[in-house]
Amino acid sequence: MSKQGGKGAAGKGKKPAKAGGDDKREDALQAVIIADYFQDRFRPFTLDKPRCLLPLVNIPVIEYTLEFLASNGVQEVFIYCGTHSEDIEQYIHESTRWSPNSAISPFSSLEFIRVSDATSVGDFLRDLDKRSLISGDFILVHGDLVANIQLDGILAKHRARREANRDACMTVVLRSVGEEPHRAAKARGITPVFVIDDTDGRCLQYDEIHPLMKDRRLLLDPSVFKHGSFELRSDLIDCGIDICTPDVLALWSESFDYELPRKNFLHGVLKDWELNGKLIYTEIFEDGYAARASNLQMYDCISKDILERWVLPFAPDSNLMHDQSYQKVKNNSFVESGVLVERGSKVLQSAIGKDTSIKAGSVISGSVVGRRCQVGKNVKIKDSYIFDDSIIEDGAVITHSILAGGVKIGANAQIPEGSLISYNVEIDRDVRLPTKPPARISAKTDNGQPVENDASLVGPGGKGAVYSVTADDSDSDSDDEGDGDPAQLQNNLIYSLEGLNISTLSVSTLASEDDYDSDEDDEHAGYLHAGDGQRERLSSFTSDDASKPDAFHGDAVNGLVDALRGDDNADFDSAKLEFMGLRLANNASDSSMRRAIAVAFTKRAAEMLTPEHGGLEPAKAAERVLKDKNGAVKFIKDVGVGGDDVKQQTEFALALQKGLVSVRGLEPSRAGTLLAALLQQLYTLDVLEEDGILAWWADRRAAEGDTMTTVKERCKVLVDWLEEADEEDSDEDEDDEDEDDEDEDDEDSD
Amino acid sequence: MPPSQANYAPSLDKLIKSLKSQPYEASIEALIFLLKRRQVKGDDCAVATAHILLQVVARSKWHDVDQLLGRVQSVGSRLARAAPHEPVIGNIVRRVLGLIRDEATEDRNNADDLGSDSASDIQSLAPTNPPPQRPAPTPVLMRSNTAAPGGLQVSKSMFNILSAATAADTPMTGASTPLSQAQPASVHALRTEVINGIEEIMDEIQQADDQIASFADIQIHPGEYVLAYQPTKTVERFLIKAATRRRFTVFIASIDPIEPGSGEKPYAALRKKLNSHGVTTINLASNGLMAYIPRVNKVIFGAKVIYQNGGLLVDSGACIAAQAAREFLKPVIVLGAIYKFCPEDPSDEAVISELGNPSSFVSYADGPEVEALDIENTVTDYIPPSLVEVYITNLGPQTRHHLASILADHYKVEDIGYSLHDGEV
CATH class of the missing domain: 2.160.10.10 (Hexapeptide repeat proteins)
Structure with missing residues (x-):
């Protein structure tokens, strides 16, 4: 290993001439291999062996990845393993070529990093950030990469961009495969779509499309159009090679809920680039080969490519293994x-x-x-x-x-x-x-x-x-898909849409029903989703939020309710931060946020009415839920309502009403009382204004269906009072009136 | 693979620079993988092999000729197996083996002349037949070296294992012999001689192109039309040299780039240089070259390797040009340095020829074609000896009938028989 340092030094001796005034050490090129995918696409094979040790044309897949890194002169390698990590470590240590102790290893160091509680790729990268092992630009690859491209040119360009602009933090390496159907392209199922500035290769937006999508549309971010000309490309193989600066890891750390490098991270960072200011570039190469054996279809395709020598020097008769x-x-x-x-x-x-x-x-x-x-x-x-x-x-x-x-x-x-x-x-x-x-x-x-x-x-x-694949959603690539899970397209060796009904409507209903059913046994989740389903039906012809992913709603409501339940008098800020993170990650709309907040608060308030949680009176419960936590009211005002507009206030009141209606086990009359109490509290706290509540009262959406009407009726007293107050002089002492009102409410509930 | 723009990617230059600073075993391994990945190919293989063998001779621990030969053979066959499509590696290994044998014989003669060394010393340096019994006196110094645990274990050939075992078996007898001084000295001398010899081979490789080019004006006459099929560096230098003396016309045949109009025209640098000397150049697409053959006076190829029967490996497509030239009775001139002469007959594999990446002909982006076609991109062509008129080596022009003597001059019979491909697996 020591002499390998010498090799590195020789490389270094060459570099300053080339890199010119590059400020600091261009020492060893580092690479990080993600060798766990938190997926089950290769089951049942992966029950015995990790995916990266499965043979691809009789060589374990990870050999290709390591060889690729070695052929690009990488010196230091970090491997993140999850399941079967012992197997991978053992394999590497027993290999004469890669073992860190081997004199002939082309790497000066090769380290394994285990993260015990990681559940996603994001956890790995956040862990990497904490360890501060990375000193400069590094190459991030997956343990199932098969590629023969040379990264030198791309690395040089990346460095040049970084020199020019500190915020150019990442270069995504892509392979174009043309418009025509292609066995590699066909195998993908999920098609990545890159919006690229065609002058400098900057990536402006990233999305994924797949045949199971409800609406096969791609929403372009309006900011994209500010860039003059751009290309929208869906003909690219994303081979998962990223050239990153340490800033990328910091970005991962900032967004604690990102799980997937593309769907979450790339999408999120590009979406919020006005916030983080980070630029991500793409490099599209036309020669050479790069692909990931990320599912069985790709495995099939890459094997064929290797046999047909598309991946030279990776051909069987190159005998890369000793x-x-x-x-x-x-x-x-x-x-x-x-x-x-x-x-x-x-x-x-x-x-x-x-x-x-x-x-x-x-x-x-x-x-x-x-x-x-x-x-x-x-x-x-x-x-x-x-x-x-x-x-x-x-x-x-x-x-x-x-x-x-x-x-x-x-x-x-x-x-x-x-x-x-x-x-x-x-x-x-x-x-x-x-x-x-x-x-x-x-x-x-x-x-x-x-x-x-x-x-x-x-x-x-x-x-x-x-062997039946237990669709464990948390393991799957796409757990936050509202509609059909596209991962199922990639679970089989043969790509087929057969058996999957892709007619738009039926898929969506099917999917939501599935959600409903599968979660039903889980009491807690079922509770939420039941309400959710109902809400969906109610809101289906009201607003635009029907298409928003359920995962956001579920997570957000859970998070908020947990925060509200918390015994400590802690600040509400952390919950707020988490909520905003979720929102960014899921691209949730204002209306879905409003809905989530309303449901969370009503849920907690309704919970307080039950004997297990103290059996409070509605008025008391409404007060406690809003005032127990510092900042909760402000949170509702800023995020839940989102402005002083009468319309927004109406929507929020409506959301509260719907939330209460959907709370399971709460009689409509009691729900109505609680709603009145909540509205009154919010009025007192200046979150909702008189006009907003009155507008809600007048809104006919609030009176759809029996339960809604029942609930609404219970608020009549409040509304009457508000109207009276309106007629009377507004200078009247409000506190007194408030007291009166509360008394009235109490009577109501009795 | 696109050419590496050399920053991080390993390359031959980097390897040569790092030779001194890392154990030679790591260098061997690095070269093996450079070869396997085709990051070193063609003429570079010869240089690389010479460099590595130099390290083996200079830095591995050996204490008699047989051991050295064994080590060079074992390293040589590892390299050759890594790149079976590059017979040049085998040539260099054979040259070095021959060199060692020569030096050892010389040493023995010297020893005889001087009469100062004992018989056992001579025996231990015997070049060909290993003595049935290893000489009992094994120097303590050497034994401690060979027996030392560590990096050397990996490369041990059968030869080595035997000798190391003997060394370990007979420690006591060796300790007391007075000869222990004499032998290291002769080993040292031999080492120096062999290293010098290898350096000479490297020089030869380096100068070969220039030497070949010096025969250019004899071969190319004023006003001639010369067809150069995918000119190699050797051919380029040859043409440029001729251009300084003569006025003639060059047809440069090359495979069409996959996307017409992309990048610069092939061989632009060569054309520019030739034009600056007043030589007209005409670019041909390789599939159209037949039409020009009647016009051409001679066809020039750069050989990748020349077999002992006179057949040779060249870039793919050249065989058609050679056959066309044959039809029209145009002479075919082959340029090849001595180190490219391989003392073997072409194997089946050579004739089948190496296959390259199909993407030179079909873009991987073209899905339907990738799916539907079986594409065989042969990288090399075998040209049978009957199609070749004259071979121009760095020692001058030769005909097929004299190849045997060239081979005899440069390779030892013992090494010709040694098949590099059948080494330990």
Whole structure:
């Protein structure tokens, strides 16, 4: 390792000449590899191995990433691991080439960083910020990157921009793939859309579109138009290579709720660039290759690209691993030493690992077969990926599937397109796996226990059962999608919209109902969502907030209610900050914020009425909920109402009313009383003005449906009083009146 | 891959600079991966190999000739395996092996003349057949070096393992012999000689192009039309040199860039230089060159490697030009330095030829084409010996029939038989 320092020094000796007046040390180039994705797209394979150790054309995926970094002269590498981190560490330490102790490692240092409580990529990067390991520009990549591009030019441009403007903090490296349908493009499902200033490559806006979107529209930020000319590009592969300055990490730290580098971070930072002033640039390259094996379809696509030499020098016969011995043979195939291909069998455009034997009459095309596999007679394997140590018996037919290691396929079994067969599964002879949907078979459950064998699926002598992907929303890439989760498009090997109803309307209802159902068992969440569903229905023809993501609403309400519940007399500011963060992250509209605030406060107030929380009188509850926390009132005034406008006040009153109506287990009459108390308190506290409340009273939206009307009626007293007060001289002593009013309310509730 | 603009990306220059500061084992590894990633290719491979072997000779621990030979062979085969498409590496390794054998023989002769060294010393320096029994007196000094744990273990060939074991087995006898002084001295001398020899090889590689160019005005006559197919650096220098003396016309054939109009015209620098000497240049697309063959007086290629049968590897597409020239009885001139002469027959793989990235012909952005086509981009072509008229080496023009003597002059029989590709795996 010490001598590697020397290598770095040699590189350094060269640099000052090039970089010229660059102020500080251009020492070692640093890179950060994110080797956990908090996704389950590769299940059930990832039950056994982390994604970055799955073989891609018989080399673990992370080898490609490390090799890419090495070929770009990276000196220091930090690897963030999540699940299976021991496996990855062990793998690296045992590797002669990458082990940090190895004399021949091209990196001067390679460190693993474990974060015990990380739940997203964002947590990793915030952790990285805290550790202050990063001294200058660094390359951020994912552990599933396959690329052969040279970053030198891009790094130089990035540096030049940073010299010119301190705020140019990040360069996103993209590959253009053209407008035509493309196997790489097709595989994506989610299409990133970049709005780019075409003069200097600055990225102005980022969004994602996918076929399950409710409205296939992209809202351009008005500020985009200030830039003169810009391009809107959806023909780009986002290979996840970011060249960052440490400022990027600071940005991550500032936004504690960002989880995903693109959907949250890039989108958010660009959206708020007027606040943070940071500029993000893109570099689009036309030559070379870069892609992420981020889902099974990309895995498929990249494997093919490697076999067809698009990714040179990553081709099997480059033998990048020390123990490999691939040679190119005829028919564009690659075989390692010790491979036995019997006469009469064919290997076309495939790679076959060491000591695999293929008996007579078999045809293997477009496939990758691992080491020590045994392929029987007359087997047909097409476009499939078979990991090490598998046994395929005579006459089996395998089409476009992935078979992990140690799999045994009985004679004459049929494995149709799209099947995913995990480690150590055994399929009995003559079994035909289902085609629709393709089978996903595992010998293990999520917690690593052996499954109960499903004889109807794998045959009487088989091993394994259907693995059902438990859609754990918090793990998924797109947990804050209001509509259909696009991640499901990427869960299968075969990209298909079949079975997914993409007619706009039905998808949206389906999705919201799903939400409703799946959350129902969770008492707390169900509570919220029930109210939410109702609200949605009520508001559907009133305002524009129907399309706003539910996740924001749920999180925001929870956050606020928790803050209101808090026993300590703490300031409300932190809750406010959190709320604003959520709002920025979700791009929530004013109306959805208003709705969330109203629901949160009414919820808490309603809660106080219940015996468990003290069984307060409505008036008392209304006062407590507003006054217990410093700053809560100001928060409502500033954020919830959002201005002195009568219209805004009306909306907020309406939101309060709806919130109360939707609180479960609260009788309408009691809800009405509480509403009156709340409105009266807000009036006293100068949050709502007389005009606002009266306008609400007059609004016909407030009287839609029985419950709404009932609730509204309970406020008549207040409104009458307000009207009277209006008629009377406004100079009248309000305090007295207030007292009276409160008394009246109390009577009401009795 | 686009050319690296060299800031961070590793390159041969950086490797050479860092040779001294890192263990040679790390340098070997670095070069292996540069080769695997094609970050070093073509003529650079020869230079790089020579540099690495120099490090091996100078810095690895060895205490007799056989050990040194074994080490060079093992490193050489690792390098050669890393880039099976670059036979030049093997040539350099063979040259160095031959050099070591020569120096060792010379040493022995000297020893005989002087009569000062004992028989066991001579035995230990015997160049070819390893003695059935290793000489008992192993110097203490050397033993402690070889037995020392550490970085050396990795590269040990069979040879090494044996000798290290013997050294360890016979510690007591060696300790008391008076010869322990004499041998390191001769090892030291041999080391210096071999290092000088390798430096000479490096010089030879460096000067080869200039030397070849010095024959230019003999080959190119005034008023001739010369077709240069994808001129290599060697050919460029050759043409420029000829241009200083002669007036002639050059057709430069090259593959069309994938997007016409992008960037500058191919070989712009070369054309500019030739034009400045008053030589007319005409650019041809390689697919149209056949039409010009009747007009051409001679065709010039730069060889990547020349096999012992006279066949050679060149950039892809050149074979068509050579065949066309044959049809019209135009002479084909091949430029190739001595170090490119490979004492092997072309293997099947060589004839099948290396495949490159298909993106030179089809853009990866073109989805339907990527999906539908199987694209084979052959990087090299094999030109059979019958198509070649004359080989111009740095030692002068040669015909096919004299290649054998050139090879015999530069390679030892023992090393020709040594197949670099069948080393330990």
